[in-house]
Amino acid sequence: MKILLILVSFISFIWAERIVTLSPSINEIVFALGEGKNIVANTTYCNYPSQSKEIKKVGGYANISLEKILEVKPTLVIAQNYDQKLLENLKALNIKTLVFKTDTLDSIKNTILTLGKEFNKEKLASSLVMKINQSLKNLENIVSDKKIVIIIHPSKNLSKNIFIVGNNLYFNDIIKASNNQNAYISKNSAQPVVNIEKIIAMNPDIIILLAAFFQEDKEGLEEIKKQWKNLPINAAIKNNIYAIDKEYAGIPSHRVIYFIDDFKKILEDVRNK
Template identity: 65%
Template sequence: MKKLLFILIFCINLLGQERIVTLSPSINEIVFALDEGENVVANTSFCDFPPESKNIKKIGGYSSISLEKILEVKPTIVIGQDYDEKLIENLKALNIKILSYKTNTLENIKNTIIQLGILFNKEQKAKELVNNIDKKLDSLKSIVENKKILIVISPKNSLSNEIYVTGNFLYFEDIIKTSGNENAYNSLNKAQPVVNTEKIINMNPDIIVLLAPFYDGKPKELEEIKKLWIKLPINAAKQNNIYAVDKLYAGIPSQRVEYFIDDFRKILEDVRNK
């Protein structure tokens, strides 16, 4: 069976048509943005943008990707991120071309776009996508400065002891710093930060941004979430600087980060204009 699979893959390569498998939403979005979406034959259950991604064969989720399902689609190339080392090694053992990239920082995101552009002979398109990100970043400068900003991931309908925030080693940190402000959370620990209400009060952020994609189209529920934060004895609440971004792109490190940067700029402008 494996021998037959290798022969099929070899023949497809000779024809020059890629059969691409993407292993994360961010990689999937970048591949589509480079106009290679028609060659994507499989992706993960969380790859839902652009909309046509939903109809592509699914091979599992972040921690449940099926090697067998990948083999079924006879890929010429599998593109993922560097966090699933075991899967990468298994694919290499089967002589399947696997490329992995990082998207944790803005430089990583831009580099991944450029490298995939080179891979698919879409260098000009890749440069355009990166330039769009850089232009949005430039628009953040000199709006408001020296504010402590806390970005909260998927806020819940209660201020429990497990509040996920963005740390100092993700692209959100780069965006905050570019704007001339600072992350209210500060730690050398690269693990996902989980804090409680007391910790947030001690941080005393000036601005809070809630990443709430699951509340897209649910304005009333989102307002109730924001009311919880307004009650905290912190500067952000006192100055009514509690904001929410309810779009799905808010937490996806792809070329669509430019849209989040644009949302972030509008938040800073609102703070400035109060």
């Protein structure tokens, strides 16, 4: 019996996947599906769950090293569609590579379900997607027809370029699911960059600052919020300036449910004023 157990363990070790995850969102989803133990390399910003920090790094968004990937002898590389040259090189080397988008809610859910099938974890993947769907449903009929602007990484200087959420990201899907609207409307899929005059012209009812960089700087974040509260816009007049300083807010993984919950609390606060 002891020999059999040793043999089974040895076979499991031999056949275990050697996974490389090339983005934080992919890394988080693989862990959520119970395959984190098989990740042999990831990227610089893959820091959740905490075990991810101890895994070998192969670079960041713009400087992923093919050589470092090859060093860990992967059986599977899971990536997003950022670096086409890298993906072509992996394909040329006959390394199994799965490529996903995680920009919209549908693409996030598709990534979870497809990886669930890949790892024979369909039931777990379906459960994660069901939680996202339920979280979205919980947003219904809190407030409606409010114009919302979501600011990405707000600066202390409002005269600088302001990066906001456009109409092609999962944040926009969440706004729509709540029966509200993105104050910024454009068919352009590029990252929107506006100035403060444009924000004033949009006159949003709610401003949400995605401020993970200020998680350890509450005083700095309050200074930023104060500047936005001084603007001649409905959001400032009605004191509807909010900040979410959690890192998960900008990671398009299964943890989007935490952002949705934060968003729900904001809408409830607006309703209750």
